[in-house]
Amino acid sequence: MSVNPELVGRTFPPAQPYLVGREKVREFSRAVFATNPIHHEPEAARAAGYDDVVAPPTFAVVLQEATLAQLLAEPDAGIDFSRVVHGEQAFTYDRPIVAGDELTATLTVTSVKTLGGNAMVTAESTMNDAAGEHVVTATSTLVVRGDDA
């Protein structure tokens, strides 16, 4: 099985809207050793000009996960999950995610490359708030090891 090059440019249906909860932000913040009080204390976040606690920069991965699952489940994608390694990751923010945000993530495959026996698949999850404004794009490059690798 090899990765289908025709995936490039494919956009998936938007994931279910995700409501960012204060306690989820706190839980994630503890898990990534986030110490800045704006991630834990609503008062500190408000003093910094936010409505509620602010999610750490990698929080968007929680929403991205659901969109990548769509890609891996795509019948003609040719991606064997047991051979997938996370190669690269980036987040590009227009503004930080704040508790209370309702975000909708939409995945687009932007590149499929073959290198040696491996395939590199790059996909972007674009996350917009309830007003339709862009908040963050999470970009992942997955390395799919070839049969002989």
Place this chain on the structure above:
Amino acid sequence: MTTAPVTALEVGTVVAEREVHLTRDSLVRYAGASGDFNPIHYRDDVAASVGLPGVLAHGMLTMGLAVQPVSEWLGHRGVVVRFGVRFTRPVVVDPEQGATVGVVAKVGTVDADGRPQRIDLTVTAAGQTVLGKAQVTVAFR
């Protein structure tokens, strides 16, 4: 937490440093918080069966903790507008000893006023770099 105004800094200046000790508990906590329950991050038998040297930290946990010294340094003064990494080496977390991840954050580029614009992270475990091209772009408010 730093609250002094951000001033001009030279490229290469260290703005923050931190060491984080990871244990298996840290991995389970991250699995729950992130929703990534791949068993290579908590089961030795599964890690061994796929040829890994041991249970690994989630790459996204290493990435997530690596940016924290920059967030702490920024305080209320600014925000992260871009953060990207390459996963170059796994972090093996020993069941008894755990693993220590070191982060050094240096000024990579500066803006027209000489203030840091891109912060470059050096992230190491067991004496080796584990993330490549770990760069944080910041904007001041």
